[in-house]
Amino acid sequence: MTTTTVQPDIAQAHRRALDATGSLVAQIRPDQWGLPTPDDDWDVRALVGHVVEGNLWVAELAAGRTIDEVGDRFAGDVLGADPRAAYDASATAAASAFEAPGALDAPCAVSYGPVPGRVYAGHRLVDVLVHGWDLAVALGLDPVLAPDLVEISLGLVEPDVAVLKSTGAYGGDVPVPEGASPQTRLLALLGRQT
Template sequence: MSFADWLEVQHRAHAAFGERLAQVTDWSAPTPDDEWDVSALVRHVIEEQQWVPLLLDGRTVGEARSRLLPLGDDLPAEWRRYSAAATLAWASVDPQTMVNLSYDNVPASAYLREQASDVIVHTWDLARAIGGDEELGDGLVEAAWTVFAPQKETLQASGLFASPVPLSDDAPLQSRLLALTGRDDRVAA
């Protein structure tokens, strides 16, 4: 997929997350991640968007961290603010611009794929937590799969994901994507 295709994935992923976010009524509801409730999950996704303009502007992780502002209590408003800022930053960057991340320096195009895929998976987490529509759509699932599948052996070791859930190769791609990232969509919410 081209950088322009990934920009479209990012737009669609942010829209999908925003749709689920608008349906939140219980901020303390549990999520598929035992360590987070809905509020913590949403804060995590928003905070990830706060980093985007700063890192794409050439700041180091340390410089960016010092410029992050605490989130307010109106998380839907904070999402709209930082989603828009991240989206604008993505649209303005050269895909080959090197970006300083905590683990390496990578091209902006790789960072975009990582960021969009993270939002896609967390959209399912939020949907599951609120009892919303868990269907992510083939395009988003296929895009995230291209990012996570090649990392199959290293996802759990990264500490960012639970152990993969055993699932047959003929399961739907969305189920396999979620299983790869330690989520089991067969378990009732």
Template sequence: MTTMQTDPRPLFRAALDRVADLIEGTAPDRFDAPTPCPEFDVNSLIGHIVGTVDRGRVIGEGGDPLTVPDIVTDSEDWIATLRAAADRYWTVWDDDAMLDTPVTAPWGTFPGRAAILIALNEALVHGWDLAVATGQSAEADPELAAAALGIMQVALPAEPRGGPIPFGAVVESAADAGPTERLANWSGRVSAPWR
């Protein structure tokens, strides 16, 4: 099955469940901690993940995702906020026709399944960021992460990167890196200081 025949929705659901588990496992004193994504601390990283989900809903609706904040900042219960954003997302993306419907995001127009693949990568890589920043297990389910890595190695080529392609250069993975760390490295994330 090729990348553009894959239904990425089950993978994205699993990735969102993983993020919810990581939020639940975050100690209250870790919300101000730095993360491997230098522009975010733990709290703003979680808010960014929620914002990404909500922007994905707007993309599926044919709206302008830039009308949705990149970082949600007003939550007292991040798990409930994430789940509410996911519920809104799935009202759009549970429709099978959306997989092949052209959608437009700031970086181009492409089939809906590609938008879900981008969201999957965001959830798993930022989940990895959240896990290592909060001292939790950094590896998602190996089958989930390996599937996402295989898809992203096709959907997100090693070159070009930067500019309109908002990913850093591929980082060489450690010999013992698991598939989630390898996905983070493929997405340009340096993992050495966080191992």
């Protein structure tokens, strides 16, 4: 009997992560934008700005543009006067970019690539999902992530955890407790204490 591994619809999973994080962004009160987050040196506004900037890059790189072509277009404040609207517009653009016909197979000229769109979509899924957890913690909201998105993310992170940590983009070493839940494992692998 032959078994096959069913690959998740990474574009749909990415959209769901964007939607989940977007529901948290929608709950940010005006007095909460300066709150600290689990990410060193980032307050809530900087964290949301990071996700929005990443979304804007997706829309460009998944459309076949290069880093040089995009240049410094997204340098500085990408949130403007209406951060919620900026998040929503960027999330729509990023989700649509990966859902476009052929986008998951097309090469994306990311800083560590080029890589197929599905690889880039997976990396963005993890980034958006985990930063959603960061945001929930900062706002004092329920930080429980969608279990299926956690499982997909673990499947993407575990094989490449050494490479991911070597980039410096994720936190330091956090021990994974014995019998830890998938969410706790994912967060620990990416340098977060729960």
